[in-house]
Amino acid sequence: MSSRGSFSFLIAVGFMLFALFFGAGNLIFPVMLGQMAGENVWAANAGFIVTGVGLPLLAILALGFSGKSDLQSLASRVHPIYGIFFTCALYLSIGPLFAIPRTGTVSFEIGIKPFLGENAGIMPMIIFTIIFFGVTLFFSLKSSKLVDIVGKILTPLLLIFIGILIVTAFVNPIGEIQAPTEAYMSNAFFKGFKEGYLTMDVLAAFVFGIIIINTMKENGAATKKQIMTSTMKVGFIAAGLLAIIYTSLAYMGATSVEGIGQLENGGAVLAAVSSHYFGSFGKVILSVIVIAACLTTSIGLITSCASYFNKIVPSISYTKWAVIFSVFSTVIANAGLSKLIAFSVPVLVALYPLAICLLVLTFLHPLFKGKSGVYKGSILFTAVVSIFDGLNAAGIQIQAINELFTNILPLYSVGVGWLVPAIVGGLIGYVFSSVKKGSFQASQVNEKLN
Secondary structure, three states, X not given: OOHHHOHHHHXXXXXXXXXXXXXXXXXXXXXXXXXXXHHXXXXXXXXXXXXXXXXXXXXXXXXXXXXXXXXXXXXXXOOHHHHHHHXXXXXXXXXXXXXXXXXXXXXXXXXXXXXXXXXXXXXHHHHHHHHHHHHHHHHHOOHHHXXXXXXXXXXXXXXXXXXXXXXXXXXXXXXXXXXXXXHHOOOHHHHHHHHHHHHOHHHHHHHHHHHHHHHHHHOOOOOHHHHHXXXXXXXXXXXXXXXXXXXXXXXXHHOOHHHHOOOOOHHHHHXXXXXXHHOHHHHHHHHHHHHHHHHHHHHHHHHHHHHHHHHHOOOOOHHHHHHHHHHHHHHHHOOXXXXXXHHHHHHHHHHHHHHHHHHHHHHXXXXXXXXXXHHHHHHHHHHHHHHHHHHHHOOOXXXXXXHHHHHHOOOHHHOOOOHHHHHHHHHHHHXXXXXXXXXXXXXXXXXXXX
């Protein structure tokens, strides 16, 4: 690798990857999990880290391990049509439909709204989101400087302000950890596991992983081994930071209930904790943290989405796609945070198992010698269950199906009912592929004998 493959370069890229992942949801969900999990916070946090840290790291490594240049070619191992469908669904979910608008909405709700009067109306949010996505677009059009902009400027600023809040909470906790809420009294690990879906980080990892791999290639990594080694180092830097911060925020939330009470969402918890420790200045600290976190994620997502759709629709330039997504996200962001979250949860519940299944199959690819039947069977069986999980999350419950799945599928009641079908589907696909191959070879032998 080049001189830019030095330790300082890997640290900068690791910081960039952390910042791309670390949006507002990554601040909000762990602290709320801590409040609700109470004495079961460590089990719930462990589940959250699996889906919020471990699986995103594996997804990035899976891309490097596969040798594929993008997610579509990786997903096409199932089928070319599925490759396009899954990739488009993923990019739209972490892009203009959910994640990108959420960065603007959450930035306003937590970073700006507390400084306004109750009767401010909708105009401040409209103005803010126009400015926010205007700044996002500006940096997105300078994607060649992404490492310098995000890794060396915005991320250190973000870590400094998060660090101030976390250290204060550890040195002087607000109160004792309280009893868990009803939702976390049992199966706290699996509850935390599903909460990790809301970060969207496994989905985002398939996108951000391409940025990291391309960055490594541009800076001297030529062989698969070099790409995997450097990507792993960068991934562990980002994953380590995420795990530390998630655990700290969960602890902060768990120790806050005695002093500030059980609040409605993580944003309110962070605002109350900041005010408790720093008064009015706490609002300023929180505002900087949230806007910096959202901005870095928004830049990465606009850059990635515009690059992908420019690739599949080259008649529209990267710049035009970036403008389209920025404008569209501005409009959607003004629909409100509650509507965005309510609409996104069912889609994430349906998509996440498919993404997890794909990354596991990628690592097992050499074991079953890449038989397409394994991919088809595992993904098909997973999809059947995950679609009904998504319907349940949307409030559309088909009682007969739910009762059937509850009776025959282990872990269905805790939201991981797709796991056994994924394994069974893969095994069935392997058998069919082997039988088909054997029949084909036998027919060839017969033709030669005749």
